[in-house]
Amino acid sequence: MTTPIAPASAAAGRLVDAAEHGQSDHLAGGRHDKKGRSRVDPVYYAFLLPTLILFTLAITVPAVLGIFYSFTNFIGFGDWQFTGLTNYIAVFQDPAVLSGYLFTFGFAIVTVVLVNVIAFMLAVALTSRIRLKVPLRAIFVIPMVISGIVIAYVFQFLFSNSLPALGNGLGIPLLQESILANPDLAWIAIVITATWQSVPGTLLIYIAGLLSIPGEVYEAADIDGATAREKLFRVTLPLVAGYVVINVILGFKNYLNVYDIIVGLTNGGPGTATRSIAMTIFTGFTGGDYAYQMANATIFFIIAVAISILQLRLTRNRAASA
Amino acid sequence: MPGKKRTRSSARAVLGVGVLGAALALTGCAGAAGAGSGPAEITFHMSKPEAIPYFRDLVERFNDEQTEVEVTLDTASNLSAGFLRGNPPDVGLLNYNMEMARFMERGALSDLGDMPEAERIRPDVQELVNQYATYPGRTSVLPYSVAAASVIYNIQMFEDNGLEVPTTYEELIEVCETLLDAGITPFYSTYRDAWTVAQGPFDYTVGGRIDVADFYEQMNELGTEVGPDSPVSFEKTFAEPVAQMKELLTYTNDDAESRGYGDGNVAFANGEAAMYMQGPWALGEIAKTNPELELGTFPLPVTDDPEDLKVRVNLDLALWIPEVGTNHEAARTFVSYLMQQDVMDDYNASYLAFGTTEEAAPVTDPRIIGMQEYYDEGKFYQGPSRAIPLTIPVDNYIQSMATGDDPEAELRRLDADWARLALRG
Structure with a gap:
C-alpha cells in the first residue's frame, strides 16, 4: 500500500471539477475538431444512454407528473380539476404534517450521529490488531442482509415482550412497560432499531476508508511522538473525512425516508407520535389523497435537495482540505 | 425509443x-x-x-x-x-x-x-x-x-360464574364486576394494533349510541364548517360514547398497550379473558389455537334499553x-x-x-x-371509524383516545382534520 488514497481521491475530485469546467480533455481521448474544441467519442454517450432512459422513465417522468398533479384534485384516476395552490396551503395548515416533519428530522439527526459514532468506533476497532478480526467483521455485517421489515418485527417482539419480561424479572421499573406503548419514548425504540440496521453499511465504508490510510503516516506520527489519541484525532479522522461526508449524507437521506421500520414497530403510534413524513405521504395513495400528498412530497423533495446541497457545501471544504 | x-x-x-x-x-x-x-x-x-x-x-x-x-x-x-x-x-x-x-x-x-x-x-x-x-x-x-361483529364471549366462563348475556349497559358492568371478583379479566384488548381499538371498542360504543349514517350525512354537508360551533361534530357527538368506551376499557387486561391482534387471539383462545371485541375474522384465528373453545357473540350494550342493541356490520x-x-x-x-x-x-x-x-x-x-x-331486523350500523377517509389517521387518534388522558383533544383534532379535508376536497 504505497499509494496514498485520500490525497488521490482529493485529486480525483479536482479532476472532476476541472472536467466540469471544460479544462480537461481526459475523457475526450485527446482528439480535437478543426476549431480546436475537444471531440468526445460518441461511445461515452452510449454508456450514458441506458441509465438516462431508465432514470427518466422510472424517476423523472413520475416525479414531474406527481408535481403536476399536486396542483389538481386528482385522486389517482378519473376526472380532475386544477385547484391551484389549495393543496399547498392545506399542507402548511396541517398540524399532522408539521409534527411529521419535526419527528422525521429529529429522528434523522439523532440516528445519523449515533450510527456514525458507533460505526466509526467499530471500524477503528476492527481495523486495529485484534484477535478474530475477520469473523467479527462478518458478524457485524449480518444486519445488512436482513430486510428492514423483518428487523422491525423482531425488535417489536423484543420491545413489547422480552424487555418487559426482563424488567419484571429483575425488578427494573423502567423496562416493565413496553417503550413502544409510550408516546414520549417510542421514538427511542425506532432510533435503536434503525441504528442496529444501518451501522453495518456505514461500518463497511469506514473500514474501507481506514484501510486506505497508508501505514507510513502512522509511522511518521509515531516518530513525532504522537499518542494514540492524537493519532486518532489528528491523523485518522482528517484522512477519512471524505468518508464521513459520504456516510452522513447517505445516512441522513435514508433516515429522512424512514418507513418500513416504523410500520413494523409502531405503525406511527402510539397515537401519531412516530408518524414519519414518508408514512404520511404514502397514505395519499391508499387513502385517495394523491394530489394533496403529492404537494407534501414536492415540499419534502425541495427540503431534501436543499439539505443535500447545504451538507455538500459545508462538508466539501473540510474534505478537500484533508 | x-x-x-x-x-x-x-x-x-x-x-x-x-x-x-x-x-x-x-x-x-x-x-x-x-x-x-x-x-x-x-x-x-x-x-x-x-x-x-x-x-x-x-x-x-x-x-x-x-x-x-x-x-x-x-x-x-x-x-x-x-x-x-x-x-x-x-x-x-x-x-x-x-x-x-x-x-x-x-x-x-x-x-x-x-x-x-x-x-x-x-x-x-x-x-x-x-x-x-x-x-x-x-x-x-x-x-x-356481510360480516357482522360484536362481542365474542367465552361461554364456559359465563356459565361458570352464573352470568347471562347482558342486554343493558348496567348489566354489562355487573358482568364485568362479577368476572373481576372471580379473578377473570373481563375484556381482552390489543391497543398496539390501532385498528383493533377502532373497529372494536370505539365502533361498538359510538355505533351503539348514535345513528352513524345520519351523523356522517350531516358531517359531509357541513364540510368545512365542522368545528366547535357546528350542530354536530366529533367532539360534540362522540364525546359521551368515547367517555363510555374509556370506562369500559378499565375492565381490560393491564398489558393491552403492548399487545397486538395476534397476541389477543392467542390469549383469548387460552382463556385469559371472558370477552373480546373483535369481528368474525378473529374466530378462525382463535380456533387455530383452541378449536374446542365454545364461543358466542352478543351486541355490546351501551344504553339501558335492550331495544337499542345493534351489531356492527x-x-x-x-x-x-x-x-x-x-x-x-x-x-x-x-x-x-x-x-x-x-x-x-x-x-x-x-x-x-x-x-x-x-x-x-x-x-x-x-x-x-x-x-x-x-x-334480520336491520339493527346494524357500519363502523363509524371506517367512514373517515384513510388519509386522516383516525385509528391512531382512537389509539390515543384509549391510552391517553385527553380523548376530547383527539376528537377536536378529528374535527379539524375533517374540515381541512373538506376544504381541499
Whole structure:
C-alpha cells in the first residue's frame, strides 16, 4: 500500500471539477475538431444512454407528473380539476404534517450521529490488531442482509415482550412497560432499531476508508511522538473525512425516508407520535389523497435537495482540505 | 425509443383528455386481441386471502360448465393501478369500503341496476353501499356478503360464574364486576394494533349510541364548517360514547398497550379473558389455537334499553363491473353465476358471513348465531371509524383516545382534520 488514497481521491475530485469546467480533455481521448474544441467519442454517450432512459422513465417522468398533479384534485384516476395552490396551503395548515416533519428530522439527526459514532468506533476497532478480526467483521455485517421489515418485527417482539419480561424479572421499573406503548419514548425504540440496521453499511465504508490510510503516516506520527489519541484525532479522522461526508449524507437521506421500520414497530403510534413524513405521504395513495400528498412530497423533495446541497457545501471544504 | 409512447400518453393526460380516456384506447386494443373466436376471456379480482381457494374452485367449475366465458382469477394485482391505467379487472368481488367508494363516486363502476340479481338484495343492505358514496342513477355495487361483529364471549366462563348475556349497559358492568371478583379479566384488548381499538371498542360504543349514517350525512354537508360551533361534530357527538368506551376499557387486561391482534387471539383462545371485541375474522384465528373453545357473540350494550342493541356490520364482499372494458356481457354472465342463491349461501356458511339477499339462508354457526336476529331486523350500523377517509389517521387518534388522558383533544383534532379535508376536497 504505497499509494496514498485520500490525497488521490482529493485529486480525483479536482479532476472532476476541472472536467466540469471544460479544462480537461481526459475523457475526450485527446482528439480535437478543426476549431480546436475537444471531440468526445460518441461511445461515452452510449454508456450514458441506458441509465438516462431508465432514470427518466422510472424517476423523472413520475416525479414531474406527481408535481403536476399536486396542483389538481386528482385522486389517482378519473376526472380532475386544477385547484391551484389549495393543496399547498392545506399542507402548511396541517398540524399532522408539521409534527411529521419535526419527528422525521429529529429522528434523522439523532440516528445519523449515533450510527456514525458507533460505526466509526467499530471500524477503528476492527481495523486495529485484534484477535478474530475477520469473523467479527462478518458478524457485524449480518444486519445488512436482513430486510428492514423483518428487523422491525423482531425488535417489536423484543420491545413489547422480552424487555418487559426482563424488567419484571429483575425488578427494573423502567423496562416493565413496553417503550413502544409510550408516546414520549417510542421514538427511542425506532432510533435503536434503525441504528442496529444501518451501522453495518456505514461500518463497511469506514473500514474501507481506514484501510486506505497508508501505514507510513502512522509511522511518521509515531516518530513525532504522537499518542494514540492524537493519532486518532489528528491523523485518522482528517484522512477519512471524505468518508464521513459520504456516510452522513447517505445516512441522513435514508433516515429522512424512514418507513418500513416504523410500520413494523409502531405503525406511527402510539397515537401519531412516530408518524414519519414518508408514512404520511404514502397514505395519499391508499387513502385517495394523491394530489394533496403529492404537494407534501414536492415540499419534502425541495427540503431534501436543499439539505443535500447545504451538507455538500459545508462538508466539501473540510474534505478537500484533508 | 420505448419511452416515447409513454411520455406522449402522459402528456395527453396532462392536456386534460383524461387518464381514463387514454387508457380506454389501450384496453380497447388489448380486448380486441383476445376477442377472436372461442370464449370471451375475463378477469375476476378476488383478493380476500382466506377465500381464495373457495373461489379458485368456483371459477374452475364455472369454466368447465360452459364454453361462452373463460374466467381468470386474479388475486394479487393492484386495483388502484388497474383503474389508473384503465385496465381494471372485468369483475371485482371485494371488501367494500371508503377506498372502493371512491372508484364508484367518480363513475368508474358500471350500472348493474337492470340485472334481475339487483332486485334480490335487501334494501337496507344495499343502503350500506350508499352510505359511503353514490353515483347518480346507478346501482354500481351489489353487496355479496356481510360480516357482522360484536362481542365474542367465552361461554364456559359465563356459565361458570352464573352470568347471562347482558342486554343493558348496567348489566354489562355487573358482568364485568362479577368476572373481576372471580379473578377473570373481563375484556381482552390489543391497543398496539390501532385498528383493533377502532373497529372494536370505539365502533361498538359510538355505533351503539348514535345513528352513524345520519351523523356522517350531516358531517359531509357541513364540510368545512365542522368545528366547535357546528350542530354536530366529533367532539360534540362522540364525546359521551368515547367517555363510555374509556370506562369500559378499565375492565381490560393491564398489558393491552403492548399487545397486538395476534397476541389477543392467542390469549383469548387460552382463556385469559371472558370477552373480546373483535369481528368474525378473529374466530378462525382463535380456533387455530383452541378449536374446542365454545364461543358466542352478543351486541355490546351501551344504553339501558335492550331495544337499542345493534351489531356492527361491514360489506365483507361486494360485486362490481368497471365502466371500462369490452366484455360487459361476459362479466354479467359471471356475476349472475356468482349471485345464484346456493353459491352465495355456500360462501357465507364457509366464511362466517351473513347473506345479503331477501331469501338468504340464516347462519348456522353457533359462534355467530347470536347476531342473526339483529341482522334480520336491520339493527346494524357500519363502523363509524371506517367512514373517515384513510388519509386522516383516525385509528391512531382512537389509539390515543384509549391510552391517553385527553380523548376530547383527539376528537377536536378529528374535527379539524375533517374540515381541512373538506376544504381541499
